[in-house]
Amino acid sequence: MFVSQHANTFSVSQGDVLLVDLSYYQTITKAGGMQTATSMHLYFDADLTAFRTTFRMDGQSKIAAPISPGQGHAPRLSPLRPARRALNRQPNTLQGETHMFPNAKGSELLAILGHAWIRPVSAAGTATTGWISLAMHNGLLAVIQTGALGTGATVDAKVQQALDAVGTGAKDIAGKAISQIIKATGDNKQALINVKPEDLDTVAGFGFVRLAVTVGGAASLTAAQVLGVSPRMLPADASNQAAVAQII
Numbered sequence: 001m002f003v004s005q006h007a008n009t010f011s012v013s014q015g016d017v018l019l020v021d022l023s024y025y026q027t028i029t030k031a032g033g034m035q036t037a038t039s040m041h042l043y044f045d046a047d048l049t050a051f052r053t054t055f056r057m058d059g060q061s062k063i064a065a066p067i068s069p070g071q072g073h074a075p076r077l078s079p080l081r082p083a084r085r086a087l088n089r090q091p092n093t094l095q096g097e098t099h100m101f102p103n104a105k106g107s108e109l110l111a112i113l114g115h116a117w118i119r120p121v122s123a124a125g126t127a128t129t130g131w132i133s134l135a136m137h138n139g140l141l142a143v144i145q146t147g148a149l150g151t152g153a154t155v156d157a158k159v160q161q162a163l164d165a166v167g168t169g170a171k172d173i174a175g176k177a178i179s180q181i182i183k184a185t186g187d188n189k190q191a192l193i194n195v196k197p198e199d200l201d202t203v204a205g206f207g208f209v210r211l212a213v214t215v216g217g218a219a220s221l222t223a224a225q226v227l228g229v230s231p232r233m234l235p236a237d238a239s240n241q242a243a244v245a246q247i248i
Contacts, residue, residue, distance in 0.1 A: 111228030150218025
């Protein structure tokens with residue numbers, strides 16, 4: 001990791017974090033290398049001598065544009081990429097270009113997190129997952145599933161945040177609730193909720209989330225699972241819950 005004063009301010013904008021393969025960066029220096037010079041005239045009236053050292057260099061990528069793979073594949077490859085825009089939009093892609101872990105297995109990029117699922121059951125009322133830390137992943141994906149809903153049943157789901165693993169200061173995350181699912185159109189459906197660290201009130205210290213699913217009106221078959229997405233350290237399956245019996 002290199003810290004540069006020339007990068008943009010850390011935010012969700014492009015250019016604050018860059019992923020770079022420096023083996024694709026070439027530099028050139030001016031013939032003669034480092035040059036020095038002295039002058040007794042610049043500060044003559046102060047009885048001082050000025051010294052100057054000059055070293056000139058420039059650099060650029062070895063490739064002028066992203067490379068299109070063979071066999072007509074659309075995604076392009078590049079050794080230089082702004083990282084945060086990719087993380088905020090599509091994992092490992094940016095404007096049609098493919099980067100990072102192209103050979104990784106799906107199970108190495110997604111984690112079935114412990115205490116992060118609601119077992120399939122036909123019931124009414126509210127069920128929640130345990131509190132999940134965002135420390136190990138760049139995002140979470142909540143998957144809500146319905147089976148056969150009871151007559152007049154409704155299903156709501158939302159993601160909440162807290163200060164710690166026991167739910168201190170629990171409150172809803174703005175914009176992280178699904179539109180209500182109803183019996184007329186809601187049998188055998190799925191809904192997804194994406195959560196990123198910046199969605200939380202991190203300034204106040206919030207770093208844990210949970211999923212809450214509420215079934216109203218009549219007992220209905222539902223289930224839910226929260227997945228860890230884009231792990232900060234590979235492989236993601238190191239964070240799998242003990243109930244994961246096999247990975248093929």
